[in-house]
Amino acid sequence: MNIYHLQYCDPHSVLLVNTNGLLRRIYTPFKVLTLVQIGNMPPGTSLMVDEVLSTESDELVYIIADRAYKYRYFNIVAKF
Numbered sequence: 001m002n003i004y005h006l007q008y009c010d011p012h013s014v015l016l017v018n019t020n021g022l023l024r025r026i027y028t029p030f031k032v033l034t035l036v037q038i039g040n041m042p043p044g045t046s047l048m049v050d051e052v053l054s055t056e057s058d059e060l061v062y063i064i065a066d067r068a069y070k071y072r073y074f075n076i077v078a079k080f
Contacts, residue, residue, distance in 0.1 A: 004078075006071065008054045014076075022080045028052065032062065032074035047074070 007015040013027045029048040034041050041047075051063035052071075060071035 004076075006060065006076070008052060008058075008060055011051050011053065014052055014060070016076065016078055016080075018080050020080075024078060024080055026076065026078055031077040032064075033077060034073060035075055036073055038069065038073055046077075049074075 003019055005017040007017070009015050009025060011028075013025050014030075016024045016026060018024075029050055032047055032049055034043050034045040034047065036043055038045075047064050049062045049064055050066075053061040053063065053068070055061060061068050062071055062074060063069075
């Protein structure tokens with residue numbers, strides 16, 4: 001599992017900050033892996049995020065195949 005801080009930028013990108021302080025802005029579509037069972041998708045299922053939204057309480061939501069999911073159920077696949 002990657003360890004990083006995630007920051008919303010806009011509907012088509014997020015900013016990742018790793019434990020060494022390195023920054024990386026990633027753009028949609030980007031790859032994520034499920035951390036838990038979601039519907040019929042077991043943990044470790046690879047999916048593509050089409051859009052990123054931020055709620056009024058600043059919680060990120062990923063749009064995947066026209067469905068909204070809370071970001072905390074996924075791990076972004078990214079290298080620094």
